[in-house]
Amino acid sequence: MAESQSHPYAPADLKLEGYVPVVLPQSTIIGIYFGVSIFVVSLIWIFSGRFPKITKVDRLLMCWWVFTALTHSILEGYFTFSPEFYKDKTAFYLAEVWKEYSKGDSRYAGRDAAIVAVEGITSVLEGPASLLAMYAIATRKSYSHILQIAISLGQLYGAFVYFITAFLDGDKFAASTFYYYSYFVGANSPWIVIPTLITIRSWKKICAAMEAFQGQNKTKTR
Amino acid sequence: MAESQSHPYAPADLKLEGYVPVVLPQSTIIGIYFGVSIFVVSLIWIFSGRFPKITKVDRLLMCWWVFTALTHSILEGYFTFSPEFYKDKTAFYLAEVWKEYSKGDSRYAGRDAAIVAVEGITSVLEGPASLLAMYAIATRKSYSHILQIAISLGQLYGAFVYFITAFLDGDKFAASTFYYYSYFVGANSPWIVIPTLITIRSWKKICAAMEAFQGQNKTKTR
Numbered sequence: 001m002a003e004s005q006s007h008p009y010a011p012a013d014l015k016l017e018g019y020v021p022v023v024l025p026q027s028t029i030i031g032i033y034f035g036v037s038i039f040v041v042s043l044i045w046i047f048s049g050r051f052p053k054i055t056k057v058d059r060l061l062m063c064w065w066v067f068t069a070l071t072h073s074i075l076e077g078y079f080t081f082s083p084e085f086y087k088d089k090t091a092f093y094l095a096e097v098w099k100e101y102s103k104g105d106s107r108y109a110g111r112d113a114a115i116v117a118v119e120g121i122t123s124v125l126e127g128p129a130s131l132l133a134m135y136a137i138a139t140r141k142s143y144s145h146i147l148q149i150a151i152s153l154g155q156l157y158g159a160f161v162y163f164i165t166a167f168l169d170g171d172k173f174a175a176s177t178f179y180y181y182s183y184f185v186g187a188n189s190p191w192i193v194i195p196t197l198i199t200i201r202s203w204k205k206i207c208a209a210m211e212a213f214q215g216q217n218k219t220k221t222r
Numbered sequence: 223m224a225e226s227q228s229h230p231y232a233p234a235d236l237k238l239e240g241y242v243p244v245v246l247p248q249s250t251i252i253g254i255y256f257g258v259s260i261f262v263v264s265l266i267w268i269f270s271g272r273f274p275k276i277t278k279v280d281r282l283l284m285c286w287w288v289f290t291a292l293t294h295s296i297l298e299g300y301f302t303f304s305p306e307f308y309k310d311k312t313a314f315y316l317a318e319v320w321k322e323y324s325k326g327d328s329r330y331a332g333r334d335a336a337i338v339a340v341e342g343i344t345s346v347l348e349g350p351a352s353l354l355a356m357y358a359i360a361t362r363k364s365y366s367h368i369l370q371i372a373i374s375l376g377q378l379y380g381a382f383v384y385f386i387t388a389f390l391d392g393d394k395f396a397a398s399t400f401y402y403y404s405y406f407v408g409a410n411s412p413w414i415v416i417p418t419l420i421t422i423r424s425w426k427k428i429c430a431a432m433e434a435f436q437g438q439n440k441t442k443t444r
Contacts, residue, residue, distance in 0.1 A: 114336035117386035121379065142432040146425055149368065150375055157343065157379045164339035203368055206428055209435035210364040216434065 007086075009106035010175045016086055016109055022099040023091040029100050032093060033075075037067050044134070051138050058137050061148070064194060065134035068155075073127030080123045083111055103175040104183020105166070114165040118158045126154050145202035152195035152202075159192050229308075231328035232397045238308055238331055244321040245313040251322050254315060255297075259289050266356070273360050280359050283370070286416060287356040290377075295349030302342045305333055325397040326405020327388070336387040340380040348376050367424035374417035374424075381414050 007019045022029075041063045048059040078094040079085065086102070086109045088095035102109040129151050136144040166173060166184070174180035229241045244251075263285040270281040300316040301307065308324070308331045310317035324331040351373050358366040388395060388406070396402035 113387040113390040114339065114383070116390055117336065117383045120386060121382055140436065142429040142436065143425070145432065146368070146371065146428045150371065153372055153375055154379060157376060160343055161336070161339045161383060164342060165335040168335040168338055203365070206368045206432070207364040209431045210367065210428070212438065213431035213434050214362065214364065216438070 007109070008175055009102055009109055009173075011106070011172050014106055014110050018084075018087040019109075020087055020089050022096055024093070024096045024100075026100060029093075029096055033097070037070070040070060041067055048138060054138070061198070062134045062137050064198075065130045065137070065148075068191075068194075069127050069130035069134065072122050072130060076119045077123035077127060079108065080116065080120045085109075101183055101187070104173075104179040104187070106173045106175070107166070107169075112165075112169075114161060118161050121154070122158055126151050126158075145205045148202045149199050149206075152199045155191050155195040156199070159188060159195075162188065229331070230397055231324050231331055231395075233328070233394050236328055236332050240306075240309040241331075242309055242311050244318055246315070246318045246322075248322060251315075251318055255319070259292070262292060263289055270360060276360070283420070284356045284359050286420075287352045287359070287370075290413075290416075291349050291352035291356065294344050294352060298341045299345035299349060301330065302338065302345045307331075323405055323409070326395075326401040326409070328395045328397070329388070329391075334387070334391075336383060340383050343376070344380055348373050348380075367427045370424045371421050371428075374421045377413050377417040378421070381410060381417075384410065 007014065007016045008021075009016070044063050044066045045059060048054060048062045075094065075097060079098050082095070082098075085095040085098050088099075098108055105115075107115045129147065133144070133147050133151060135141075136147055141147075174184050229236065229238050230243070231238070266285050266288045267281060270276060270284045297316065297319060301320050304317070304320075307317040307320050310321075320330055327337075329337045351369065355366070355369050355373055357363075358369055363369075396406050
């Protein structure tokens with residue numbers, strides 16, 4: 001019956017039996033994430049330039065899709081299937097990420113059902129689909145735009161559920177104002193802004209094609 | 223300090239201060255829902271026949287979109303904005319619907335955050351969008367298929383969150399096996415089956431148009 005290690009998360013009455021404190025410094029955790037991401041994105045940028053007739057926008061989109069695929073599949077995938085990450089004693093990087101991020105949203109350490117459901121859908125379905133989107137752009141597949149919209153809307157739906165449930169449950173899961181704005185708000189914002197932009201762009205492309213297709217088939221009534 | 227009215231929901235330790243029992247018989251509640259739905263769907267079926275060159279599949283889809291629009295906006299819209307429906311003393315139909323449905327999933331009466339988030343997105347965004355989808359089919363808009371996919375994927379995402387959170391939280395919210403299968407599973411199944419079919423159909427239509435459009439613009443590499 002050892003005294004439970006106290007944790008740095010909010011609310012203070014959150015029970016985390018067997019919690020082991022984060023070991024790596026914040027700068028190391030974030031540095032590795034950005035470092036690996038920049039390395040992979042650079043590879044994709046260089047590699048994508050070899051495809052014929054590919055635009056810079058498409059190359060940027062390939063970079064986004066590989067970045068978001070890795071985040072979904074590896075980071076969020078680890079969280080989805082590791083309910084006891086906060087007990088990790090080995091300073092394993094992915095456990096450290098979620099121990100650190102839980103300062104911005106303790107529902108991760110607390111294993112809130114809405115969080116696990118959204119992260120499960122994101123990591124299992126949207127992660128692999130994002131890799132497919134990168135491939136579809138490179139090889140000019142006819143499903144490229146509709147796939148990009150499907151994943152982007154899924155990311156937006158997930159973000160909506162994420163923020164709405166936080167507010168409904170009292171918006172009390174950040175350890176401080178700093179973590180609230182940097183982790184809870186800041187780290188999630190790209191997954192609202194970028195999917196919105198991609199959805200608008202691909203929506204217009206599809207509408208233009210449908211318009212031309214309908215005209216070509218002379219099925220349009222006027 | 224009146225003794226709280228006991229409720230018929232599971233789990234028994236759910237606290238519902240001020241609960242007023244359902245008054246209308248189950249057959250009346252379901253009968254009104256089906257009666258109104260069949261009436262509206264019949265109107266749309268007849269009315270849609272007057273559009274030129276419209277296929278029977280498109281007319282059926284218009285019926286589906288109006289049915290799901292009304293369910294989302296009225297039934298689910300009422301739930302979203304009526305946190306105290308279980309205290310209603312007037313036998314108001316929409317309150318009766320959710321008092322009855324809570325026998326299959328008490329998270330509705332209990333105001334579970336994931337449920338409210340999904341129902342909020344469904345009623346506020348997907349309800350009006352479904353009406354727009356009906357209009358888009360009738361008037362052959364170029365965004366018809368992409369809009370149908372967007373709403374259908376939203377319905378599927380909502381259903382995933384709905385079922386996954388129930389299981390993660392112990393799958394203990396139905397008052398009996400009957401209510402579990404008829405309400406929790408049965409009443410939600412159409413919103414898995416039909417959106418899946420619509421997504422597949424519209425996905426194929428969009429891909430065919432993109433294929434033709436790419437060929438026509440001679441941008442395809444092979």
